[in-house]
Amino acid sequence: xxxxxxxxxxxxxxxxxxxxxxxxxxxxxxxxxxxxxxxxxxxxxxxxxxxxxxxxxxxxxxxxxxxxxxxxxxxxxxxxxxxxxxxxxxxxxxxxxxxxxxxxxxxxxxxxxxxxxxxxxxxxxxxxxxxxxxxxxxxxxxxxxxxxxxxxxxxxxxxxxxxxxxxxxxxxxxxxxxxxxxxxxxxxxxxxxxxxxxxxxxxxxxxxxxxxxxxxxxxxxxxxxxxxxxxxxxxxxxxxxxxxxxxxxxxxxxxxxxxxxxxxxxxxxxxxxxxxxxxxxxxxxxxxxxxxxxxxxxxxxxxxxxxxxxxxxxxxxxxxxxxxxxxxxxxxxxxxxxxxxxxxxxxxxxxxxxxxxxxxxxxxxxxxxxxxxxxxxxxxxxxxxxxxxxxxxxxxxxxxxxxxxxxxxxxxxxxxxxxxxxxxxxxxxxxxxxxxxxxxxxxxxxxxxxxxxxxxxxxxxxxxxxxxxxxxxxxxxxxxxxxxxxxxxxxxxxxxxxxxxxxxxxxxxxxxxxxxxxxxxxxxxxxxxxxxxxxxxxxxxxxxxxxxxxxxxxxxxxxxxxxxxxxxxxxxxxxxxxxxxxxxxxxxxxxxxxxxxxxxxxxxxxxxxxxxxxxxxxxxxxxxxxxxxxxxxxxxxxxxxxxxxxxxxxxxxxxxxxxxxxxxxxxx
Numbered sequence: 001x002x003x004x005x006x007x008x009x010x011x012x013x014x015x016x017x018x019x020x021x022x023x024x025x026x027x028x029x030x031x032x033x034x035x036x037x038x039x040x041x042x043x044x045x046x047x048x049x050x051x052x053x054x055x056x057x058x059x060x061x062x063x064x065x066x067x068x069x070x071x072x073x074x075x076x077x078x079x080x081x082x083x084x085x086x087x088x089x090x091x092x093x094x095x096x097x098x099x100x101x102x103x104x105x106x107x108x109x110x111x112x113x114x115x116x117x118x119x120x121x122x123x124x125x126x127x128x129x130x131x132x133x134x135x136x137x138x139x140x141x142x143x144x145x146x147x148x149x150x151x152x153x154x155x156x157x158x159x160x161x162x163x164x165x166x167x168x169x170x171x172x173x174x175x176x177x178x179x180x181x182x183x184x185x186x187x188x189x190x191x192x193x194x195x196x197x198x199x200x201x202x203x204x205x206x207x208x209x210x211x212x213x214x215x216x217x218x219x220x221x222x223x224x225x226x227x228x229x230x231x232x233x234x235x236x237x238x239x240x241x242x243x244x245x246x247x248x249x250x251x252x253x254x255x256x257x258x259x260x261x262x263x264x265x266x267x268x269x270x271x272x273x274x275x276x277x278x279x280x281x282x283x284x285x286x287x288x289x290x291x292x293x294x295x296x297x298x299x300x301x302x303x304x305x306x307x308x309x310x311x312x313x314x315x316x317x318x319x320x321x322x323x324x325x326x327x328x329x330x331x332x333x334x335x336x337x338x339x340x341x342x343x344x345x346x347x348x349x350x351x352x353x354x355x356x357x358x359x360x361x362x363x364x365x366x367x368x369x370x371x372x373x374x375x376x377x378x379x380x381x382x383x384x385x386x387x388x389x390x391x392x393x394x395x396x397x398x399x400x401x402x403x404x405x406x407x408x409x410x411x412x413x414x415x416x417x418x419x420x421x422x423x424x425x426x427x428x429x430x431x432x433x434x435x436x437x438x439x440x441x442x443x444x445x446x447x448x449x450x451x452x453x454x455x456x457x458x459x460x461x462x463x464x465x466x467x468x469x470x471x472x473x474x475x476x477x478x479x480x481x482x483x484x485x486x487x488x489x490x491x492x493x494x495x496x497x498x499x500x501x502x503x504x505x506x507x508x509x510x511x512x513x514x515x516x517x518x519x520x521x522x523x524x525x526x527x528x529x530x531x532x533x534x535x536x537x538x539x540x541x542x543x544x545x546x547x548x549x550x551x552x553x554x555x556x557x558x559x560x561x562x563x564x565x566x567x568x569x570x571x572x573x574x575x576x577x578x579x580x581x582x583x584x585x586x587x588x589x590x591x592x593x594x595x596x597x598x599x600x601x602x603x604x605x606x607x608x609x610x611x612x613x614x615x616x617x618x619x620x621x622x623x624x625x626x627x628x629x630x631x632x633x634x635x636x637x638x639x640x641x642x643x644x645x646x647x648x649x650x651x652x653x654x655x656x657x658x659x660x661x662x663x664x665x666x667x668x
Contacts, residue, residue, distance in 0.1 A: 134216030328478030443523030473498030
């Protein structure tokens, strides 16, 4: 079994350069299906977007949408069938305004696309009413400005004064991988009979959650939690014509996301999330708000798959309360149907599904389907058939020829709970030539290995000859509420023991080599990598990507300060979890060589975590290398950086696991 460095480099080069599909949209009459295709730009520093049309019947080839140009993305259809989308395409109008930033465009069946909404600094998201000529969009305003004109004037004043400072009065300074403010996102509503109306501020947030009632009379949006109430956000329902609030929904200790109106406009369906705290485990469900009474109803009270239900797609038929959603379940992310009587049916047997669309009669679904061994593809599903296999539609992006096979590993945890993991086996693995094993715990921790991933993918390692174990330990989604209960409050306890139990079960196979193993993880997986480095010397190498090292410092510096503080407690009065689970406390026990990977613009796990880990291991004389990406955030996104990351990690593993000579990546 020979796997050359050249073959592995060729594979992760193809992976980084592969087209990516997103944002599936279906026309109101069900005849047109459009999505965004992202392709690597010429410099390899990012992706260019364009709109492609898919034949819903599956008979015809996909094609570039007529007159779509580089920079078009996020398609949606207006009630009359006009294709709307966001774009950075330049335009000059009679006022001499070049229209920089992302604007909202309309593309009729014939003729050129026309810009219909622009906003200083750009538009980040939009939605449309199903049966009215009404659009809601998200765009920024500075504190103290009420409209586009005053916002533009304030931006010019700041630019002329060369001021970039922000004064925060209620919230944090960043989210995920980007700095926030001083601009704040607002919801604007544009109707055919008047100018855009500012319906209200969403607060400083990295996400835009907006919905319009089918008749365009109401707009709903989520208002971010503030420093005064960090564990609670609100759902605002406002008059679309005036911006006057009609209803405000909230519940202490809960967050609401992804609002959607029923087809008759009488109710609003949202995700409701109870985040983990010191005393309670994480829980997510779908709820409905009656807009007349204000009553809140849990739509999934007995559904213990705990799939972390995604945005609900509601039946477009008035009077029909059927809805569809996706959620993790035992290594997959199926589509589920909830009927009017509350019955929940799983519609897909395998794969991970996103971007659901439903036809006008509610009989057919379209989605993007991926899997551990398949990039996203466009599929068609029957809207009510259980455990079906989808029909694959023709779309851009060839399937990658994978260098191995996929199987599963199952075992029992030390508390008797059944565990499972995906196992990627490289070509040629056999008892005669057993493969080295790389263990890769996922991020989250509320997540699962169920879908394809671009930046931390197992197949480049298989191309180099490594088997890759993808464990779902305690706190993973898709295994019932018990999986959350058994991991609550012990980030490095039960989840770590589950990873080790699955590792032992995998190494019981004759085609894996128990003497040549490594562990690598990103985000929460990076934390487990750091924790493993302090608890065992069984691995030949550790890779910690965007991993937490000092939990006390983390909860003070992360963009999710309140979230982590609720889980770990006040470090001045509740020291137990910091002392039990923070890897830095046991730094002196680390002997395994470590590679650190971190982005300089990471707000979720700030750079200080990587610097502290690096400095401590250097001081202790532990072999350590630090791969730093100054312009990246919590994930590594630029295709050229993805190539560098895989090459560096693979060379590090080859050196320490296989005993090969260290090869410094060519571009570093």
